[in-house]
Amino acid sequence: MDTKSNVDEIQDVVIRFSGDSGDGMQLTGSLFSDTAVFSGNDIVTFPDYPAEIRAPQGTVGGVSGFQVHVGSSKVLTAGDFADVLVAMNPAALKANAKWVKSGGTIIFDKTSFTEKNLQKAGYIKDPIKEDKLEDFKIIEAPISEFTKNTLENSDLDNKSILRCKNMFALGIVCWLYNKKLDVAEEFLQNKFKKKPQIVDANKRVLEAGLNYAETIQAVERHIIAPAKIEKGTYRNINGNLATSWGFLAASEKSNLELFIGSYPITPATDILQDLALRKDLGVKSFQAEDELAAVCSTIGASFAGDLAITSTSGPGLALKTEGIGLAVMSELPIVIIDVQRGGPSTGLPTKTEQADLFQALYGRNGESPVVVIAASTPSNCFNFAFEASKIALEHMTPVILLTDGYLAHGTEPWKIPSMKDFPEIHPPIAKEGEEYIPYKRDEKTLVRKWAIPGTKGLEHTLGGLEKDETGSISYDPENHEVMCKLREEKVKRVENYIPELKIEGNKDADILLVGWGGTYGQLATATNEINKEGKKVALAHFNYINPLPKNTAEVLSKFKKIIVCELNMGQFVNYLRIKFPEFKYDQYNKIQGLPFTVVELKDNVYKILEDK
Amino acid sequence: MADEQNKLTFKDFKSKGEVKWCPGCGDHAILASVQKAMADMNYVHEKYVTISGIGCSSRFPFYVNTYGFHTIHGRAGAIASGAKVANPRLSVWQITGDGDSLAIGGNHFIHEIRRNMDITIIMFNNQIYGLTKGQYSPTSPKGKISVTSPFGTVERPFQAGALVIGARGTFFARSMDNKINLTAEVLEVAAKHDGASVVEVLQNCVIYNNGAHRYFSDKEFKEERQIILHDGEPMIFGKEKDKGLILEDGKLKVVKLGENGISIDDILVHNSGVEYSGIHLMLATMEPPFPIALGVIRNVDEPTYANELAQQIKDVQAESKIKCVDDLLLSGKTWEVK
Numbered sequence: 012m013d014t015k016s017n018v019d020e021i022q023d024v025v026i027r028f029s030g031d032s033g034d035g036m037q038l039t040g041s042l043f044s045d046t047a048v049f050s051g052n053d054i055v056t057f058p059d060y061p062a063e064i065r066a067p068q069g070t071v072g073g074v075s076g077f078q079v080h081v082g083s084s085k086v087l088t089a090g091d092f093a094d095v096l097v098a099m100n101p102a103a104l105k106a107n108a109k110w111v112k113s114g115g116t117i118i119f120d121k122t123s124f125t126e127k128n129l130q131k132a133g134y135i136k137d138p139i140k141e142d143k144l145e146d147f148k149i150i151e152a153p154i155s156e157f158t159k160n161t162l163e164n165s166d167l168d169n170k171s172i173l174r175c176k177n178m179f180a181l182g183i184v185c186w187l188y189n190k191k192l193d194v195a196e197e198f199l200q201n202k203f204k205k206k207p208q209i210v211d212a213n214k215r216v217l218e219a220g221l222n223y224a225e226t227i228q229a230v231e232r233h234i235i236a237p238a239k240i241e242k243g244t245y246r247n248i249n250g251n252l253a254t255s256w257g258f259l260a261a262s263e264k265s266n267l268e269l270f271i272g273s274y275p276i277t278p279a280t281d282i283l284q285d286l287a288l289r290k291d292l293g294v295k296s297f298q299a300e301d302e303l304a305a306v307c308s309t310i311g312a313s314f315a316g317d318l319a320i321t322s323t324s325g326p327g328l329a330l331k332t333e334g335i336g337l338a339v340m341s342e343l344p345i346v347i348i349d350v351q352r353g354g355p356s357t358g359l360p361t362k363t364e365q366a367d368l369f370q371a372l373y374g375r376n377g378e379s380p381v382v383v384i385a386a387s388t389p390s391n392c393f394n395f396a397f398e399a400s401k402i403a404l405e406h407m408t409p410v411i412l413l414t415d416g417y418l419a420h421g422t423e424p425w426k427i428p429s430m431k432d433f434p435e436i437h438p439p440i441a442k443e444g445e446e447y448i449p450y451k452r453d454e455k456t457l458v459r460k461w462a463i464p465g466t467k468g469l470e471h472t473l474g475g476l477e478k479d480e481t482g483s484i485s486y487d488p489e490n491h492e493v494m495c496k497l498r499e500e501k502v503k504r505v506e507n508y509i510p511e512l513k514i515e516g517n518k519d520a521d522i523l524l525v526g527w528g529g530t531y532g533q534l535a536t537a538t539n540e541i542n543k544e545g546k547k548v549a550l551a552h553f554n555y556i557n558p559l560p561k562n563t564a565e566v567l568s569k570f571k572k573i574i575v576c577e578l579n580m581g582q583f584v585n586y587l588r589i590k591f592p593e594f595k596y597d598q599y600n601k602i603q604g605l606p607f608t609v610v611e612l613k614d615n616v617y618k619i620l621e622d623k
Numbered sequence: 624m625a626d627e628q629n630k631l632t633f634k635d636f637k638s639k640g641e642v643k644w645c646p647g648c649g650d651h652a653i654l655a656s657v658q659k660a661m662a663d664m665n666y667v668h669e670k671y672v673t674i675s676g677i678g679c680s681s682r683f684p685f686y687v688n689t690y691g692f693h694t695i696h697g698r699a700g701a702i703a704s705g706a707k708v709a710n711p712r713l714s715v716w717q718i719t720g721d722g723d724s725l726a727i728g729g730n731h732f733i734h735e736i737r738r739n740m741d742i743t744i745i746m747f748n749n750q751i752y753g754l755t756k757g758q759y760s761p762t763s764p765k766g767k768i769s770v771t772s773p774f775g776t777v778e779r780p781f782q783a784g785a786l787v788i789g790a791r792g793t794f795f796a797r798s799m800d801n802k803i804n805l806t807a808e809v810l811e812v813a814a815k816h817d818g819a820s821v822v823e824v825l826q827n828c829v830i831y832n833n834g835a836h837r838y839f840s841d842k843e844f845k846e847e848r849q850i851i852l853h854d855g856e857p858m859i860f861g862k863e864k865d866k867g868l869i870l871e872d873g874k875l876k877v878v879k880l881g882e883n884g885i886s887i888d889d890i891l892v893h894n895s896g897v898e899y900s901g902i903h904l905m906l907a908t909m910e911p912p913f914p915i916a917l918g919v920i921r922n923v924d925e926p927t928y929a930n931e932l933a934q935q936i937k938d939v940q941a942e943s944k945i946k947c948v949d950d951l952l953l954s955g956k957t958w959e960v961k
């Protein structure tokens with residue numbers, strides 16, 4: 012492979028693969044990502060696909076995309092806009108042209124740009140003119156045609172031949188960024204082990220793509236140098252898988268068996284699927300008949316002594332509300348994972364949003380405090396799943412773990428941790444022979460003990476009715492008030508067991524950006540860039556929402572201007588206004604089902620600073 | 624489950640708390656039957672778990688001395704399922720009513736049955752909502768006048784047995800609150816059955832639906848209006864033991880012994896263990912002028928959910944190279960950064 016001529020080195024590139032949802036773009040994207048990672052780059056990826064499994068072919072609604080940001084240093088986001096767009100049909104171009112940097116490169120499958128397909132996508136005749144793409148570098152590659160030519164002599168039928176065309180596109184992109192084909196080849200070899208014919212066809216098309224790019228020499232090639240990354244063993248991981256595995260870690264460290272009771276719901280379903288696979292680690296996965304049964308079976312498993320969790324998304328969390336109230340009342344440890352998506356109602360199932368915060372904090376009848384924490388990168392979903400379990404088990408409380416569609420399906424390389432570096436988890440399990448009073452509390456933490464059915468002599472009854480310390484039903488007015496306050500205070504005291512809030516960026520700044528959960532990558536990048544551009548800013552990004560870190564007020568008090576950025580209409584900022592009314596807050600919100608872009612974050616921060 | 628030990632008595636299952644059902648309520652008798660059955664089965668005491676939803680009957684866990692969980696309306700089946708899967712060694716008893724399990728909890732009820740969760744489900748059927756003061760329930764007969772149906776209901780009621788069999792139930796039995804011994808006997812068979820065992824107990828709510836089951840329980844006619852089924856015995860009933868059930872044209876028919884040449888040999892013999900559910904369905908859904916069927920109507924063997932799951936886990940564990948989380952994290956595609 013030629014690595015010398017016409018090759019310049021660049022810091023990073025964002026590539027977006029797009030096509031019909033049947034075109035294999037998710038696979039193409041992840042193969043390129045793996046290729047980049049194996050050559051030493053850092054990456055973040057983000058898939059973007061329609062809610063319909065197979066929307067009508069060739070329509071804009073059926074377009075599936077996969078974006079990858081490849082860098083020679085640490086990358087924190089999947090990138091705002093693409094440097095390169097691969098569009099397998101006119102609909103893909105139509106849907107994605109607006110996501111390409113002006114002057115960027117667009118590679119499209121010329122063969123598929125027929126009159127009929129153009130019209131299906133909403134073009135009249137000339138997409139370049141109609142979408143004003145004249146200033147872009149356009150590569151009109153006859154991808155389908157050359158795929159067919161390459162496999163002219165094969166025994167495969169026409170349909171199977173055309174299925175290889177995504178490899179042609181991958182070949183082109185590999186050439187553009189000077190990447191070898193071995194990762195993709197190895198994947199094909201494994202995937203189609205039993206079908207050597209398919210392996211061969213795909214490999215030939217992949218090479219044909221690379222050769223085509225080399226032959227036409229249409230645009231400059233680039234090299235992205237390997238990133239300086241901490242030593243260690245790495246793997247790629249997405250947020251949902253990291254979440255699932257975090258619970259396995261907690262199961263191991265608490266010596267409790269793991270039970271998951273869930274009902275399929277986008278974008279959380281992978282968690283149930285990933286854990287259903289882990290029978291080898293003893294996971295009891297229970298696909299419930301509905302969301303109510305999901306949370307209730309989880310409560311039952313917790314009552315019987317398992318580490319019990321349930322995964323869902325916004326609409327499912329709404330259905331679980333009453334069950335979570337029972338876990339609050341009976342003070343049983345469960346973890347509820349809400350992979351947030353666009354709402355309300357069915358909303359935008361495959362899109363990301365942070366608008367379930369209030370639901371998590373307040374969406375139950377009565378005074379019903381729960382711990383709420385949020386992961387902030389795909390890989391730290393592992394740590395926060397572990398942390399959610401630890402808090403639930405050690406504090407005998409339901410914990411809601413918030414992630415979102417962006418984290419769930421976004422991937423990044425992850426330095427594989429070792430279990431010996433994680434703390435043991437010590438649930439307060441009552442022992443045979445001790446005197447057991449169900450709601451007698453530890454003085455320091457206010458946590459009650461957990462007497463597990465099957466333990467001799469600890470028979471007792473729990474329930475959803477108000478009770479006194481002994482667990483007997485009590486309608487006594489004063490007792491109710493005492494119990495409500497105790498439950499609230501128990502959750503509040505979790506603050507003594509969580510880390511303090513840290514500040515990133517310029518610590519001497521007057522301006523503080525505030526975020527929480529899945530927006531960390533964009534906010535941290537924006538913070539860095541604004542500092543580089545000469546304005547001093549700091550960033551406080553929250554993972555612990557209820558209770559908040561103990562030093563929150565102290566941190567906020569150091570800044571003249573606080574700008575809270577979130578993907579909703581201002582839920583966290585209003586929460587802060589309730590908790591700390593002594594400070595003034597500005598806010599920037601976006602509710603489009605999409606992550607922030609760094610550019611718009613910066614623009615809006617500057618705008619807020621101008622407005623004063 | 625045969626962790627036997629020093630003989631338990633029903634006193635071991637008496638709770639310290641005061642029983643607060645209305646005086647004369649059928650629930651008291653059912654409680655006594657359950658305590659008797661638990662003692663007779665003689666599992667170790669700490670293995671018994673009672674889980675209920677909401678309603679008069681659902682107060683049960685507070686009135687029996689076992690591990691107990693009084694949960695939320697309709698959800699006992701789901702919670703009991705979770706508990707059983709988490710620890711299959713427990714003897715899980717679900718206490719529920721006609722509203723709790725057939726209205727608000729209908730979905731969990733049919734699915735725990737379909738999965739053959741090894742849970743003993745006692746459904747107190749009083750054909751009314753007692754705790755909320757007298758609204759009609761999914762088992763109230765059509766036309767029932769209640770506070771929410773002042774002109775009579777226009778709804779058709781559920782037949783619990785048909786629902787259980789429709790959900791591929793492996794066990795269905797029926798008793799009446801005042802038949803303490805029959806209830807205890809049936810409950811013991813139910814609890815020992817591997818799988819979801821539904822026991823419908825016709826229960827009298829003295830306050831809101833007094834006499835709902837009077838037609839069947841009436842002292843003067845009860846022998847003519849009840850048939851107690853025993854495996855291997857012919858299906859005969861009546862004061863004089865002179866009536867019986869036969870199959871004619873694919874339907875059940877009541878006949879009189881000695882009439883039209885009918886002898887005891889013509890009468891159907893009960894077999895609760897036959898897999899084919901057709902005859903069980905006919906028995907479970909008999910309505911006047913037929914007698915009502917009591918006793919164990921259906922009791923067939925099928926693998927249970929928790930056992931199948933435990934077995935699957937064992938099988939996968941024997942095959943898998945992944946033995947701990949570290950193994951898992953390092954499995955699949957990884958790379959070294961040096």
Ligand code: SF4
Pocket residue numbers: 643644645647648649650679680749753754827828829830831
């Ligand atoms: S209301 Fe009816 S069912 Fe409830 S306790 Fe009283 S008599 Fe029994």
